[in-house]
Amino acid sequence: MEAIAKAHTNIALIKYWGKRDESLFLPMNSSLSITLDQFYTTTAVQFCSCLNQDLFILNGNLADDAETTKISKFLDRIRELKGEKIYAIVNSNNEVPTAAGFASSASGYAALAAAATKSIGLDLDKKELSRIARQGSGSACRSIYGGYVEWEMGEKTDGSDSYAKPVMDGQEWDLSILSVLVGSKQKKVLSREGMKRTVETSPFYPGWLDTVEKDLNLAKQAIQQRDFDLLGNVVEANALKMHATTLGANPPFMYWQSGTIEVMEHVQELREAGIPAYFTIDAGPNVKVICQQKDEAAVRQALLNVKAVQDVYLCHSGPGVTYLPV
Numbered sequence: 165m166e167a168i169a170k171a172h173t174n175i176a177l178i179k180y181w182g183k184r185d186e187s188l189f190l191p192m193n194s195s196l197s198i199t200l201d202q203f204y205t206t207t208a209v210q211f212c213s214c215l216n217q218d219l220f221i222l223n224g225n226l227a228d229d230a231e232t233t234k235i236s237k238f239l240d241r242i243r244e245l246k247g248e249k250i251y252a253i254v255n256s257n258n259e260v261p262t263a264a265g266f267a268s269s270a271s272g273y274a275a276l277a278a279a280a281t282k283s284i285g286l287d288l289d290k291k292e293l294s295r296i297a298r299q300g301s302g303s304a305c306r307s308i309y310g311g312y313v314e315w316e317m318g319e320k321t322d323g324s325d326s327y328a329k330p331v332m333d334g335q336e337w338d339l340s341i342l343s344v345l346v347g348s349k350q351k352k353v354l355s356r357e358g359m360k361r362t363v364e365t366s367p368f369y370p371g372w373l374d375t376v377e378k379d380l381n382l383a384k385q386a387i388q389q390r391d392f393d394l395l396g397n398v399v400e401a402n403a404l405k406m407h408a409t410t411l412g413a414n415p416p417f418m419y420w421q422s423g424t425i426e427v428m429e430h431v432q433e434l435r436e437a438g439i440p441a442y443f444t445i446d447a448g449p450n451v452k453v454i455c456q457q458k459d460e461a462a463v464r465q466a467l468l469n470v471k472a473v474q475d476v477y478l479c480h481s482g483p484g485v486t487y488l489p490v
């Protein structure tokens with residue numbers, strides 16, 4: 165039968181940075197994110213014994229072999245779970261403007277995990293869906309839930325205890341997240357390669373591990389207490405520490421460009437002007453700025469005035485994965 169699922173992208177407030185197991189996508193540390201209301205992937209899956217291979221249609225076009233192979237490898241895990249050798253047509257549409265500085269892998273694998281398991285006849289709960297989505301892309305395990313989400317790293321070697329769960333206290337604390345596009349034509353080091361190289365070669369990586377758990381606990385305390393400055397300070401410091409590790413890698417690399425730093429400086433100037441705003445940055449030059457909703461218009465205007473800024477996308481907290489009518 166056909167199944168359709170929709171999943172939204174998420175922004176890490178406390179970063180997932182480094183794997184302890186590359187094949188099972190097991191992380192070196194737990195992380196915390198907020199799922200966004202903008203930017204999502206809708207995926208339809210239909211398994212059929214009439215097919216002799218998987219077909220993958222992405223944004224209306226037949227995907228290339230490399231993409232299709234990645235999807236097939238992911239579907240193999242679902243076929244194995246079901247114990248059935250059957251192929252599928254996967255039709256995925258990303259409402260995630262790649263140019264907006266968002267990777268679509270988190271929403272993409274969360275939607276695929278939900279639609280594919282439903283279509284093959286597996287009726288899984290969100291914990292099991294999160295475990296499966298994790299094996300497509302680590303951060304995808306967090307997009308199964310809405311709002312504030314913690315991905316528990318787990319300790320077991322089989323990954324059975326590595327999945328996401330909602331941070332219950334945060335549900336109605338609706339902050340504003342502004343995605344600031346400073347653009348980048350250069351081929352960046354993709355997060356998968358970036359974290360691998362950092363774990364393997366950066367002398368600063370152990371320092372990252374020394375403090376990330378404390379950051380996570382502080383962030384959860386801030387959410388529980390609705391303490392925006394506590395959250396903002398720990399989120400900004402955590403992002404800076406993650407990026408510091410890349411400078412010590414061999415060969416070293418840096419995700420920031422001049423526009424990135426310009427935005428960082430403007431965010432700190434906003435705070436000096438009495439408007440609490442904080443930044444976080446992932447595996448690219450674009451910046452995500454968090455602020456309280458009462459300040460979102462002023463913060464958005466200030467960011468649009470920064471010379472290097474090409475666009476600003478305003479987001480709020482969004483929902484977890486849902487099934488759409490076929």
Ligand SMILES: O=C(O)C[C@@](O)(CF)CCOP(=O)(O)OP(=O)(O)O
Nearest residue numbers: 176179180301302303355356446447
């Ligand atoms: O999102 C975060 O926690 C932090 C990052 O965005 C920082 F860049 C990494 C996301 O890594 P992802 O794309 O999930 O890697 P995969 O497991 O190798 O597919």
